[in-house]
Amino acid sequence: MTAFELIRALAHNAAIGIVVTDKVVDPPGPTILYANPAFEQLVGRDLGDILGQTPRFMQGKETRRETLDAFHRALVAGERFHGYLTNYRGDGFKYRAEIDCRPLRTADGRIENFVAFEREVLRRIGRPAGSAAGRYEPAILSNGALTTVLRSLAIFEHV
Ligand SMILES: Cc1cc2nc3c(=O)[nH]c(=O)nc-3n(C[C@H](O)[C@H](O)[C@H](O)COP(=O)(O)O)c2cc1C
Numbered sequence: 001m002t003a004f005e006l007i008r009a010l011a012h013n014a015a016i017g018i019v020v021t022d023k024v025v026d027p028p029g030p031t032i033l034y035a036n037p038a039f040e041q042l043v044g045r046d047l048g049d050i051l052g053q054t055p056r057f058m059q060g061k062e063t064r065r066e067t068l069d070a071f072h073r074a075l076v077a078g079e080r081f082h083g084y085l086t087n088y089r090g091d092g093f094k095y096r097a098e099i100d101c102r103p104l105r106t107a108d109g110r111i112e113n114f115v116a117f118e119r120e121v122l123r124r125i126g127r128p129a130g131s132a133a134g135r136y137e138p139a140i141l142s143n144g145a146l147t148t149v150l151r152s153l154a155i156f157e158h159v
Contacts (some may be wrong), residue, residue: 044089058087
């Protein structure tokens with residue numbers, strides 16, 4: 001079983017958005033190969049309008065170029081990207097996404113796919129914080145079995 005197959009099997013009922021792409025970093029890639037129902041809900045689009053697309057379709061005027069450049073650099077280097085991006089739903093509604101993206105490697109270390117865990121976050125009110133993680137909190141608290149898995153993988157740093 002590949003890492004991708006394992007994710008497909010586990011992600012369906014997760015409350016957190018999970019999306020898998022191919023390994024092509026530059027346009028027309030990365031191409032979305034799998035997205036779970038929570039991801040459809042997060043981005044406000046049906047699966048039919050998501051599969052085969054590049055995740056760039058969520059970007060818009062207020063999506064910071066510097067953050068996208070850091071994202072791109074991490075993908076090229078085969079490193080984890082953890083950050084916050086302004087994205088837009090199918091109906092144009094703007095939201096803030098926390099994204100934890102990692103390469104999926106074969107046993108011999110070759111990158112096969114990328115997977116991202118994504119959730120909506122809201123700005124904490126009246127609490128200026130030094131780090132981005134302290135500035136935001138999840139819009140919906142995740143619970144259930146997957147929380148333990150996410151925590152053990154240090155996804156989002158703290159769930
Ligand atoms: C698995 C995966 C999920 C991604 N999800 C998002 C996303 O939700 N929102 C977004 O703006 N970019 C997302 N991206 C990043 C873009 O696909 C792209 O890599 C980014 O815009 C930087 O590359 P560019 O400078 O070529 O545009 C994702 C990338 C990968 C590999």
